[in-house]
Amino acid sequence: MPAAPSNTARAKAPHPADLIEAGRALNTARTAFSDKTSISEQGADLERHNTVIIGAGQAGLSVSYHLKSRGVGHIVLDSANRIGDTWRNRWDSLRLFTPAKFDGLDGFPFPAGKDEFPTKDQMADYLEGYAARFELPVRLNSPVRKLRRCEAGFEVLTEKGAILAKHVVVAAASYQKPRIPPIASSLDSAISQIHSRDYKAPKQIPEGRVLLVGAGNSGAEIAMDLAKTHDVVLAGRDVGHVPFDISGFMGRKMLVRLVIRGMFHHVLTMRTPMGRKFRSKMHDRGMPLIRTRPGQFERAGVRRVGRILSFDGDTAVSDSGDRTRFDSVIWCTGYHSGFDWIDLPVLDERGAPRHRFGKASDVDGLYFAGIHFQYAVSSTMVAGVGRDARRVADWVAARPALSSSPTLNPNRRKIS
Numbered sequence: 028m029p030a031a032p033s034n035t036a037r038a039k040a041p042h043p044a045d046l047i048e049a050g051r052a053l054n055t056a057r058t059a060f061s062d063k064t065s066i067s068e069q070g071a072d073l074e075r076h077n078t079v080i081i082g083a084g085q086a087g088l089s090v091s092y093h094l095k096s097r098g099v100g101h102i103v104l105d106s107a108n109r110i111g112d113t114w115r116n117r118w119d120s121l122r123l124f125t126p127a128k129f130d131g132l133d134g135f136p137f138p139a140g141k142d143e144f145p146t147k148d149q150m151a152d153y154l155e156g157y158a159a160r161f162e163l164p165v166r167l168n169s170p171v172r173k174l175r176r177c178e179a180g181f182e183v184l185t186e187k188g189a190i191l192a193k194h195v196v197v198a199a200a201s202y203q204k205p206r207i208p209p210i211a212s213s214l215d216s217a218i219s220q221i222h223s224r225d226y227k228a229p230k231q232i233p234e235g236r237v238l239l240v241g242a243g244n245s246g247a248e249i250a251m252d253l254a255k256t257h258d259v260v261l262a263g264r265d266v267g268h269v270p271f272d273i274s275g276f277m278g279r280k281m282l283v284r285l286v287i288r289g290m291f292h293h294v295l296t297m298r299t300p301m302g303r304k305f306r307s308k309m310h311d312r313g314m315p316l317i318r319t320r321p322g323q324f325e326r327a328g329v330r331r332v333g334r335i336l337s338f339d340g341d342t343a344v345s346d347s348g349d350r351t352r353f354d355s356v357i358w359c360t361g362y363h364s365g366f367d368w369i370d371l372p373v374l375d376e377r378g379a380p381r382h383r384f385g386k387a388s389d390v391d392g393l394y395f396a397g398i399h400f401q402y403a404v405s406s407t408m409v410a411g412v413g414r415d416a417r418r419v420a421d422w423v424a425a426r427p428a429l430s431s432s433p434t435l436n437p438n439r440r441k442i443s
Contacts, residue, residue, distance in 0.1 A: 240335050
């Protein structure tokens with residue numbers, strides 16, 4: 028087994044990888060924990076760690092790798108049965124948007140042909156192997172129910188009890204809960220409807236015409252998958268597309284690196300005017316299509332219509348004036364951040380964390396990793412999390428470790 032990362036040798040920064048939504052990293056159901064009195068204040072004999080990382084996806088594992096290389100004690104909590112299950116549970120035909128040469132986390136290149144596009148199961152197995160390779164302290168089947176302040180710093184409430192920590196890194200992606208628009212409730216109960224999170228393969232979709240609502244990357248990919256067996260209509264605004272074939276020779280050898288490594292990692296960042304402008308547009312339009320281009324829809328027989336405004340029985344009415352009859356619906360409408368289990372004043376009106384490059388703006392000792400545009404477009408990409416993870420690990424390593432007798436200043440106005 029390879030040696031753990033050392034303090035003196037830092038791995039070469041990786042290349043960004045895919046742009047797929049990260050899915051579910053946590054079970055966020057509410058429980059009966061009291062909101063008024065923390066377990067630590069009740070005098071329970073609690074488990075203590077300097078740092079708790081919540082989420083064992085690519086972001087959480089990357090932060091864990093860098094904390095271990097700095098000698099910082101920590102654990103990683105995740106609700107899944109296996110590392111990589113977020114990927115395994117995606118639809119069957121899913122592949123990453125970038126060749127394997129861009130898909131490795133720090134310290135461990137992706138073990139596949141450099142120009143191959145890995146499958147979702149290969150990505151899941153890679154993450155599991157990454158944790159094993161560096162003996163990262165991951166604790167599975169440990170869904171976090173609530174995160175709140177306590178005298179020691181933070182109290183992380185799980186189904187198995189409470190854990191105290193001086194620092195917490197929330198490495199669950201900003202895509203935790205499926206977003207389904209209110210008009211879904213107006214559909215007849217006889218019409219089959221699912222969210223893209225639950226789509227696996229064409230065989231699970233009833234025969235007839237399927238309406239996909241949401242024309243981002245997930246909607247486009249699923250539409251192409253279904254077009255082999257179904258009559259498919261893809262509804263939603265045009266989000267634009269990367270103007271080259273990512274699987275072509277020029278795409279794999281040069282253009283993917285130019286766009287993903289150049290534009291998404293170094294140009295479109297929070298430090299550049301262009302990046303900040305792009306980020307604001309992403310909130311309303313989403314990412315451009317990476318693999319799929321308009322001509323491919325036409326050749327596959329996928330029909331495009333505008334944004335759906337309403338339903339009239341089994342007919343959808345779009346803002347482009349189309350009336351489209353359908354037999355089933357797949358909602359490719361994205362996710363809510365799902366951070367309602369964070370019982371701290373750190374979320375904005377959209378439920379997204381207020382932070383600067385991953386450091387919480389209002390709560391000392393709280394950090395984020397792998398969230399939407401944390402620093403750049405690449406922040407949510409498999410290998411793009413490395414830069415953000417190194418930054419977060421440096422912040423944590425620079426702060427005092429967990430004290431056996433912590434104290435808080437009750438007169439301090441800022442939560443700390």
